[in-house]
Amino acid sequence: MITAQQRRAPRVPIEVRVEYKRINAFIADFTRDISSGGLFIRTSEPLAVGTEAMFTLSIPRMERPVTLKGRVQRVIPSDDAAEMGMGIELLFDDETERSALKRVVDTLMIEHLGDALYRRLVEAQRAND
Numbered sequence: 001m002i003t004a005q006q007r008r009a010p011r012v013p014i015e016v017r018v019e020y021k022r023i024n025a026f027i028a029d030f031t032r033d034i035s036s037g038g039l040f041i042r043t044s045e046p047l048a049v050g051t052e053a054m055f056t057l058s059i060p061r062m063e064r065p066v067t068l069k070g071r072v073q074r075v076i077p078s079d080d081a082a083e084m085g086m087g088i089e090l091l092f093d094d095e096t097e098r099s100a101l102k103r104v105v106d107t108l109m110i111e112h113l114g115d116a117l118y119r120r121l122v123e124a125q126r127a128n129d
Contacts, residue, residue: 015030015031015032016030016031016032016034016039016057016058016059016060017029017030017057017058018030018031018039018041018055018056018057018058019055019056019058019065020041020047020053020054020055020056021053021054022045022047027043027045029041029042029043029085030042031057034057034105034108035105036090036098036101036102036105036106037089037090038070038073038087038088038089038090039055039057039070039087039088039090040083040085040086040087040088041055041085041086041088042083042084042085043084043085043086044078044084046072046075046076046084046085046086047072047075047086048072048075049072049073049074049075050071050072051071051072052069052070052071052072052091053069053070053072054067054068054069054070055067055068055069055070055088055090059104059108060108062104066101066104068090068091068092068097068101069090069091069092069093070088070089070090070091071088071089071091072086072087072088073087073088073089074086074087075087106118109121
């Protein structure tokens with residue numbers, strides 16, 4: 001399992017609906033773990049490591065869903081019931097796209113954690129980099 005200290009970006013502990021395509025079916029799952037660089041989708045049927053797909057996130061208070069390209073980096077098998085699913089690395093076409101998602105994630109973190117706790121979390125992350 002990846003620890004908070006090993007992550008490149010702080011994670012938002014908020015539930016977000018995620019849709020993606022699996023073979024010929026569209027799947028809707030949820031993530032409670034999203035950052036500007038990736039997300040973890042809890043699912044009993046993960047995609048294979050290395051699979052690239054488009055992931056559509058329905059983010060609270062945003063008018064439209066956000067669709068991003070990602071690649072499955074790791075899979076937690078179903079025998080680990082505590083956290084079964086797949087870790088997704090988000091792939092961006094340019095820095096503008098990455099920065100736009102970072103602003104969304106930062107806003108969600110501030111709303112969920114409060115400004116003071118958010119700033120402490122970001123400072124702790126920078127100290128670990």
